[in-house]
Amino acid sequence: MKKLGAFLATCESENLLNEEQKLIDVTTEPIGGLGVQFGYPGDARKAKDKSKMKLWKKYFQENGRNLTMVRLPTFGKLVRVGLPNALRGELWEVCSGSVYLRTTNQGVYEEVLKTYEGQSSLSTEEIEKDLNRSLPEYAAYQTPEGIDRLRRVLTAYAWQNPELGYCQAMNIVTSALLIYMSEEQAFWTLNVLVDRMCPGYYSTSMYGALLDQIIFEQLVEKTMPILWSHLKKTDIQLSVACLPWFLSLYVNSMPLLFAFRVLDCLFMEGPRILFQIGLAILKLNGDELLKAKDDGAFLGILKHFFTSLDIPINPNSRNERARKLTYREFAIVTDDLVTELRRQNQLKVIAGIESYTKRSAIRHIKDTAGFDKEEISTIYDKFFGVLYYAKQTGRNTENGAMDIETFRELLNSLTTWSKIKFHDESANESYMRTLGLQFTQRLYINIKPEDHQGIMFQDAVTGLSEIMHGDLMSQIEFYFKLYDQDKDGKLVNADVLCMAKELYWVLCQMQQDPFIAWDAICNLIIRSIEQSDILRGTQPNEEKNAEKLAELIGLGRHDGIQSIQKRMEELDAFLLHEAEEKKPSIEICLPSFRMAVLTNECLEMFFDSGFSTSFRLVKLASEQQKSLGRELFENLFNEGKKLAHSTMTAPSTTYRPSSPSASPVPSPSTSTSNEVDTLLSELGHQDA
DSSP states (O other): OTTHHHHHTTOHHHHHHTSSSOSSOTTSOOSSSTHHHHOOSSOTTTTTHHHHHHHHHHHHHHHOOGGGOOOOHHHHHHHHHOOOHHHHHHHHHHHHSHHHHHHHTTTHHHHHHHHTTTOOOHHHHHHHHHGGGSOTTSGGGGSHHHHHHHHHHHHHHHHHOTTTOOOTTHHHHHHHHHHHSOHHHHHHHHHHIIIIISTTTSSSSOHHHHHHHHHHHHHHHHHOHHHHHHHHHHTOOHHHHHHHHHHTTTTTTSOHHHHHHHHHHHHHHOTHHHHHHHHHHHHHTHHHHTTOOSHHHHHHHHHHHHHTOOSSOOTTOSOTGGGTOOGGGGTTOOHHHHHHHHHHHHHHHHHHHHHHHHHHHHHTOSOOTTOOHHHHHHHHHHHHHHHHHHHHTTOOOGGGOBOHHHHHHHHHHHOSTTOOOOSOOSHHHHHHHHHHHHHHHHHHHHHSOTTSSSBOHHHHHHHHHHHHSOOHHHHHHHHHHHHOTTOSSOEEHHHHHHHHHHHHHHHHHTTOOHHHHHHHHHHHHHHHHHHHHHHTTOOOOHHHHHHHHHHHHHHHHGGGGOOHHHHHHHHHHHHHHHHHTTSOSOEEOHHHHHHHHTTOHHHHHIIIIIHHHTOOOOOOHHHHHHHHTHHHHHHHHHHHHHHHHHHHHSOTTSSOOSOOOOSOOOOOOHHHHHHHHHHHHHHTOSOO
């Protein structure tokens, strides 16, 4: 209640009822949006603004105003007459319910702007690109003041809702709101539009608008079967013309004077209005549309219709059908019907969006690296599936780049050996886990280009191809480069030691007998020493090397390799001891490394086929099902988080329905209702 005085000072309804003792000081900025300074579309005198204000004043006196208003049948008639300019912004927020958000969150808008002042993000960059494309026909958006207001509202919303940020068409809708609303009013009304009234319209995939396009086409088929049959026969895409209607809420499609009337009814009656008005437009132009043979002609007819609308459509209109037809002719479209059709079609839309996104990403890939179409498709599903679920756990997957943890999850979906045991805390498993983490990180660094923040889709395709399509020699070369950390074309003691340890882990993970795996890495070390001696021009001491090999193998076989860490420490000591003689035991190039590998059958089989065939591009049925509903789940997940947050942190009045009249209400004043009917007749509107 302490904050109520400041809030009421922003309500024109209070100002209207207190004309003699105004709540607003003369030094305060006038109530309203950009229209106060730059003018409102249309002629206020022809629209009988003064007459409308008188009727609204009487309604406020009898039935309450702003937070306390009761909605009666007369309210709907008054809205359909057309809202007066001074009251339009307030009545939009009352009808939408955003007035209650603004009441209980006073100061939040300014706080968000202050908190993020001077900061930038991908959303703020996109906002800057679209600012000058927002209602350029309205004078305010040719000035710094108008552009700055729009920037602040869009930026505040992007920071307040980082899961969504900013999406195209938000600028169009917000620029329309700001003509009649203050920045704070527009901010909270945008929240209601995006979150509740038009869910999914303003997202990266626009899945909500695409879903409603399918519903709109079904309604056209049901209500205008002849027109629908013509569209199918001529292959005219209805969505080409009508999708922009829904995305911009008709603001970008028809003259602003009419677009604002659409918003009047949208806020009062909900999203079904978008369908009803669209159907009315098609029926009005039905005869002409039946003559259209292609998309261009179809669009031309509708464009001409919008540019030649009577202002207003009245009983003397040249268009006989326009004198009779209103959007309310399509009362068959109810909220319940829209909800049911959305439920029936939502999975179809999500699957279509995902399919299109997938085709687009695959089409734009620069190098398929030897994979066929089906294999690339599987890599795509696994790559972006892992990214999606990583995002749900709060990890940063910005720009579609994989970090090391997400890359490990990708490996888990492609191989069986990459799964690292985190639940086993035994000494052996703890040490083996360390080796596994080191090896997968080494793969990550090798696949990720130095100038990338993470592994991108193209990087994953190229990297997997190098592993899966290589022959014996190229696989050995891949491993050589993996451990040539200084990129000098040589492996030394430390490099071979790291390779031996991590190779032991991989072989054991691939179900290789641990004794055979141990023999293999011991052979690799000894043969690398031999090849290094040959490169240095020194005759290898075969007898001594045989003794060393037997000693190492004996260490590993002692007590059944019970302590893996201890055995690996013996390898460390063995190579470090050699290094202390200041004669590096190992300094080997690629050809000699190949010779060292090929002396052991286990290693030869591993490099020939074992490692490459351990990667399998098989998509499980469970993964396909998850993929189908991924974006739908994401939307529900985010909505759930918002609901949980608001329940825990906001007062119970943070959000209320647009018609708070659950309790019995008085009957409408007969005199007021008659006056409304008279004004309707004068304006030539039997309906909107």
